[in-house]
Amino acid sequence: MSNEIVKLFEGLRVADVRDGLDWIGMPNKGSVDRSIMPIAEGMRFCGPAFTVRSRITQKQVPMVTGDEYTEWARNYWYKEVQIQPWDAELSPGDIVVLESPDAGCGEIGSYNSLDMHVKGAAAVVTSGGARDHDECVAQGVPIFAAYRNQAMTQGRVEYETYGIPVSIGGVQIKPGDIVVGDGDGVIAVPLEVAEEVARWARQENENDKKGRRALYEKAGLPLDDSVR
Numbered sequence: 001m002s003n004e005i006v007k008l009f010e011g012l013r014v015a016d017v018r019d020g021l022d023w024i025g026m027p028n029k030g031s032v033d034r035s036i037m038p039i040a041e042g043m044r045f046c047g048p049a050f051t052v053r054s055r056i057t058q059k060q061v062p063m064v065t066g067d068e069y070t071e072w073a074r075n076y077w078y079k080e081v082q083i084q085p086w087d088a089e090l091s092p093g094d095i096v097v098l099e100s101p102d103a104g105c106g107e108i109g110s111y112n113s114l115d116m117h118v119k120g121a122a123a124v125v126t127s128g129g130a131r132d133h134d135e136c137v138a139q140g141v142p143i144f145a146a147y148r149n150q151a152m153t154q155g156r157v158e159y160e161t162y163g164i165p166v167s168i169g170g171v172q173i174k175p176g177d178i179v180v181g182d183g184d185g186v187i188a189v190p191l192e193v194a195e196e197v198a199r200w201a202r203q204e205n206e207n208d209k210k211g212r213r214a215l216y217e218k219a220g221l222p223l224d225d226s227v228r
Contacts, residue, residue: 005178005191006093008198009046012205014184020201024193032125032186033169035146039130043142044182045123048191049173050094052086052162054128054153056101061155077154084112086162090120095179098126099166105151106131108143117141125179125186127168128157144181 009017021030038044059081062072090096096116100107110132113124123142129149130136136143146169165174171188173179178189189197213227 003093005194005198006047008195009178009180009189009201012046012180012198012201014180014182014187016201016205016208017180017187017189017197018184019204020197020199021187021189023200023204024196026193030171030187030189032171032188033146034185036125036127036144036169036186038181038183039133039143039145039148040137041183043123043140043144045095045142046178046180047093047095047122049097049175049177049179049188050086050090050121050162051097051099051164051166051173051175053099053160053164053166054082054101054107054157055160056103057081057156057158059155059158073152073154081158082153083159084115085159087116087119090116092120093122094120095181096121096124097166097168097173097179098124098128099168100126100128101157102128102147102149103153103156104147104149105129105153105156106149107153107157108136108145110135110139113141113143114139123181125168125181142181144186 107128108124108126108130113136125144127146129147130143130145131149133148163175165172173188176191178194180187209227216223216227
């Protein structure tokens with residue numbers, strides 16, 4: 001993935017990228033369903049998609065409790081079933097895009113999101129749920145999720161594969177596609193049209209800044225980064 005293409009999108013808002021897709025004749029493509037939103041105000045990201053898919057599990061949960069359940073969960077489920085064999089391939093700035101069936105669990109939480117970040121991920125986007133909300137917000141790793149859930153994944157969801165096209169919020173996202181997220185949600189740009197989209201998105205961004213800067217001055221508002 002060329003860092004040069006990612007740089008073309010730096011500083012652009014989701015709204016700008018939406019305009020860029022419109023400008024090249026793709027008005028109904030790219031915008032991820034508005035149910036997938038940041039878990040906290042101010043979270044934003046831009047980068048290449050690193051795609052992962054999980055699935056509903058059909059594996060049985062043993063009829064055990066206490067220490068036996070701990071043993072099953074820790075040494076079977078999270079070492080053999082709900083695994084992350086892909087995370088060693090993360091590159092700095094990657095956006096983990098997880099197609100998840102949800103199943104009422106928080107497949108993304110405070111531990112694994114921070115672990116992904118330490119290994120290179122700049123953000124996580126999932127069609128499923130996130131848990132450990134308060135800790136995730138405090139850690140600051142951008143997480144965009146469809147649901148806020150409580151349960152762990154054992155007996156509910158299992159890892160399937162990675163590095164394949166995934167479907168997130170009604171949008172197909174392929175490995176390396178550019179994904180952008182902010183308070184307006186998430187948008188994805190196919191890599192093959194990314195440079196053209198960035199060109200028109202930048203045009204609209206600069207026009208917007210110029211127009212709003214004039215209004216700021218008329219209103220006597222101090223200039224901020226959104227108009228500089």
